[in-house]
Amino acid sequence: MSGLVAGLLLLAALSGLLVVLARDPRRQVFAMAGNGLVLGLLFLALQAPDVALSEIAVGTAVTPLLFLAALAAIAMDRAKGRTEDPAKDQAEDRALDRAVDHAK
Amino acid sequence: MTPRWRLLLLALALAALLPAVLRVALAMPEFGAPTAALGQSVNALVPELRHVANMVAAVNFDLRGFDTLGEECMLLCAVTGATVLLRGARGERGDVRAGHLPGRPVIPRADATVLVCRVAATLTLLFGISVALHGMTTPGGGFQGGVIAASGLLLLYLGEGYAGWRTLVPSPVLAAMEGGGAVLFVLCAGLPLIAGHPALTNGLPLGEWKDLYSGGLMIAVNAAVALSVTGSFGLLLVEFLEETREPADAPASNEADHEDGTMRTRT
Numbered sequence: 001m002s003g004l005v006a007g008l009l010l011l012a013a014l015s016g017l018l019v020v021l022a023r024d025p026r027r028q029v030f031a032m033a034g035n036g037l038v039l040g041l042l043f044l045a046l047q048a049p050d051v052a053l054s055e056i057a058v059g060t061a062v063t064p065l066l067f068l069a070a071l072a073a074i075a076m077d078r079a080k081g082r083t084e085d086p087a088k089d090q091a092e093d094r095a096l097d098r099a100v101d102h103a104k
Numbered sequence: 105m106t107p108r109w110r111l112l113l114l115a116l117a118l119a120a121l122l123p124a125v126l127r128v129a130l131a132m133p134e135f136g137a138p139t140a141a142l143g144q145s146v147n148a149l150v151p152e153l154r155h156v157a158n159m160v161a162a163v164n165f166d167l168r169g170f171d172t173l174g175e176e177c178m179l180l181c182a183v184t185g186a187t188v189l190l191r192g193a194r195g196e197r198g199d200v201r202a203g204h205l206p207g208r209p210v211i212p213r214a215d216a217t218v219l220v221c222r223v224a225a226t227l228t229l230l231f232g233i234s235v236a237l238h239g240m241t242t243p244g245g246g247f248q249g250g251v252i253a254a255s256g257l258l259l260l261y262l263g264e265g266y267a268g269w270r271t272l273v274p275s276p277v278l279a280a281m282e283g284g285g286a287v288l289f290v291l292c293a294g295l296p297l298i299a300g301h302p303a304l305t306n307g308l309p310l311g312e313w314k315d316l317y318s319g320g321l322m323i324a325v326n327a328a329v330a331l332s333v334t335g336s337f338g339l340l341l342v343e344f345l346e347e348t349r350e351p352a353d354a355p356a357s358n359e360a361d362h363e364d365g366t367m368r369t370r371t
Binding site: 001005046049050053054057058061062065066069070072073075076079 | 135136158160243254258337340341345
């Protein structure tokens with residue numbers, strides 16, 4: 001195993017760990033895109049350029065965008081459901097966050 | 105389920121699976137050792153048999169072309185399902201504008217952003233077409249080229265904004281590409297059947313090794329995959345981004361916030 005492959009494997013593990021440790025969904029999306037880029041480079045170093053191209057296009061561009069669009073739609077939907085009472089809204093948000101955390 | 109129970113379950117699963125995993129892992133060939141017999145024989149035989157330089161394309165579009173047809177249909181079904189679900193909940197109304205989060209300022213797009221996005225989107229599209237066209241000679245092919253071309257659409261969204269993106273990206277065209285590509289693939293597989301040969305029989309002239317025209321029927325299959333994948337991913341992006349729109353006659357409170365937001369950026 002060359003130093004390049006070893007380094008990229010280590011980087012893949014580290015960036016994967018970052019995806020798990022980032023708790024804010026938006027940061028998680030970008031961490032995931034970074035992880036996809038590292039995986040693409042790893043595939044390239046392992047002489048699989050076909051897979052590397054697919055991984056970079058799907059894992060770094062398309063999937064993160066789908067997540068971002070979904071997060072934006074959720075944020076707008078929540079904003080639409082706002083009532084006159086801010087305390088009640090905050091309680092609702094907290095309940096939703098708890099539900100999302102639980103689902104994770 | 106309490107964390108204690110989860111740990112107990114994890115320990116049980118590990119105890120059951122770990123010996124088997126270890127045994128398989130230790131019996132595997134050394135890391136990076138090119139000992140797979142099938143791969144070696146493909147490398148040795150296919151340049152003679154099919155005149156192509158990219159073995160991955162030869163395996164995908166010819167040697168196991170029928171599997172690829174299944175994968176293609178899987179992508180078609182997944183994207184169609186997502187489209188039906190999202191459009192079913194949202195409706196097919198046209199009079200919409202980009203959604204906006206109340207209270208967040210709307211910052212006008214810089215000219216430099218528009219310019220960079222237009223240049224980059226064109227280059228991305230050209231690169232995608234090139235990767236798809238050279239599928240038989242260099243790494244890449246229909247799937248990779250298609251995804252790259254579709255991801256260029258994102259740069260259009262970034263540069264042109266919602267209204268410009270909607271006029272530039274007609275989703276019926278994308279849907280036609282998606283379905284048309286799949287039909288072309290089915291025809292490539294089915295026409296030899298009618299003539300009495302096995303499915304996907306490579307009846308076209310094979311062409312020159314390392315030439316743009318090489319591989320015979322593989323070129324048609326590659327083009328079918330490229331069309332279908334571009335259409336599928338483009339449609340997926342359109343459908344997901346449409347989720348962030350809102351009807352043009354949405355409540356006026358959002359409109360007020362919107363104007364408030366732009367005012368704030370101007371001052």
